[in-house]
Amino acid sequence: MTVFRNSLEAGFQTAFIDQKVNSTETLRPAFISNDRAEGKKVLSSVEEELLRCDQFAISVAFVTMSGLTPLLQTLKELEKRGIPGKVLTTNYLSFSEPRALEKLHELKNIQVRLFDADAADCGFHTKGYIFRKEEIYRIIIGSSNITGRALTENREWNLKVISTEEGEIAQKVLEEFQSFWNSRYSLAYDDFIESYKVRYEISKKQKELAKQQQPVSLQRYRLQPNSMQSGFIASLKKIVASGEDRALLISATGTGKTYASAFAVREFGFRKVLFLVHRGELAKQIKRPMRMCLVIPGAWDLSVGDGMNTIRISYSRRSRH
Numbered sequence: 001m002t003v004f005r006n007s008l009e010a011g012f013q014t015a016f017i018d019q020k021v022n023s024t025e026t027l028r029p030a031f032i033s034n035d036r037a038e039g040k041k042v043l044s045s046v047e048e049e050l051l052r053c054d055q056f057a058i059s060v061a062f063v064t065m066s067g068l069t070p071l072l073q074t075l076k077e078l079e080k081r082g083i084p085g086k087v088l089t090t091n092y093l094s095f096s097e098p099r100a101l102e103k104l105h106e107l108k109n110i111q112v113r114l115f116d117a118d119a120a121d122c123g124f125h126t127k128g129y130i131f132r133k134e135e136i137y138r139i140i141i142g143s144s145n146i147t148g149r150a151l152t153e154n155r156e157w158n159l160k161v162i163s164t165e166e167g168e169i170a171q172k173v174l175e176e177f178q179s180f181w182n183s184r185y186s187l188a189y190d191d192f193i194e195s196y197k198v199r200y201e202i203s204k205k206q207k208e209l210a211k212q213q214q215p216v217s218l219q220r221y222r223l224q225p226n227s228m229q230s231g232f233i234a235s236l237k238k239i240v241a242s243g244e245d246r247a248l249l250i251s252a253t254g255t256g257k258t259y260a261s262a263f264a265v266r267e268f269g270f271r272k273v274l275f276l277v278h279r280g281e282l283a284k285q286i287k288r289p290m291r292m293c294l295v296i297p298g299a300w301d302l303s304v305g306d307g308m309n310t311i312r313i314s315y316s317r318r319s320r321h
Contacts, residue, residue: 011162032140032158034151042144042158043151046129047074049138049160053131057086057177058146061125063096066148068103075107085110088181090124091196092117094203094224098196100146105189113181114192118227120185127158130173137163137170198237199230202263206293220292229260233267240268258286262293 011028013021032045050056051074078085087104089096091114104112117124129140142158144150163170180186203224210221225233232249239247251257265273275286 005164008162008164027162029162030160032142032160033156034153036153041152042140042156043070045140045158045160046151047071049129049131049140050074050078053083053133053138055084055132057088057130057181059088059126059128059130059177059180060145061090061092061095061127062145062147062150063087063089063100063104064145064147065097065100065103067146067151068100070148070151071146072103075104075110079107079109083109086113086181087111088113088115088126088177088186090115090117091192091199091227092124094196094200096200098193098200101189101193101196105193112189113186114189114196115180115183116185116187116192116227120183124180126180128173128177130177132165135165137165137167137174139163139170139173141173195227195231195234198234198267199225199227202230202233202267205266209293223292225259225263226256228255229263232260233264236264236268259289259293261286262289265290266293 007024007027010021010023014023015029030045032040032042034041050071056078075085087110089101089112096114101112101114104110115124127142127144131138131140138160139162140158140160142156144154144156144158150156161169165171206223207221210216210223213220228251232251236247249257249260251260261273261275277286
């Protein structure tokens with residue numbers, strides 16, 4: 001152990017004190033980036049550490065097929081060898097691709113969790129790769145998500161540090177990862193995948209809708225369902241598929257029931273929808289979500305009728321012909 005610690009200290013001196021100090025490259029902290037001119041890719045460093053480790057944990061905000069596909073062969077090799085891994089991502093911005101998460105889940109050695117940033121009421125933008133080999137941790141922290149451009153093309157800055165399991169850096173990183181992994185906002189795969197698929201598709205459609213109008217409304221483009229709304233749509237689809245024709249949503253004030261209804265109207269393609277409310281202010285609240293989610297010039301109409309005690313908002317889809 002003394003010889004190893006001496007080698008580790010030499011690597012630290014080379015990296016942070018004097019680059020002329022001789023040290024073992026595999027025990028040396030390193031700056032990791034994509035550099036086309038030098039043929040360097042973040043992907044290569046991640047693959048190298050995966051193949052070296054006996055256990056790994058990854059926490060990234062975004063996972064896409066473009067980033068996962070070049071790693072699949074390596075991950076399948078680890079599956080054969082029984083090397084366990086954990087991957088934690090998030091519903092933040094609805095950017096991670098459901099298909100990529102499904103691919104990860106198919107690997108028997110990998111656990112996948114999703115941190116619900118909406119429910120936790122906090123952003124989640126981590127980019128950390130933790131690799132353990134016996135008592136040694138190699139940890140890559142920086143700017144690279146598991147996306148194709150982040151791992152191979154973008155100008156990304158990442159630092160690889162090397163620590164024993166008693167080292168302060170390793171302990172702090174592991175504690176942070178475990179706090180997220182074990183959080184009540186961290187959802188197991190089976191608990192999030194169906195709802196997240198709905199959320200992802202709704203967000204995708206919302207962006208496409210926003211781009212059809214010029215100038216593009218950033219507010220409309222960025223609009224996406226929260227966890228309650230996507231869960232509601234997912235449940236409603238199951239109810240409709242089972243042949244039922246009635247459903248009831250009960251949710252606290254301010255959780256987004258009006259937007260949930262607007263998203264539902266769009267997802268199910270209803271030609272007419274009737275809202276009955278008892279106060280005019282509620283009618284005004286309905287109009288904005290409906291317009292944000294549904295109104296495309298030449299395709300949708302939104303009309304408001306006012307009565308003594310009831311305000312009716314009727315929404316109808318006009319023919320495109």
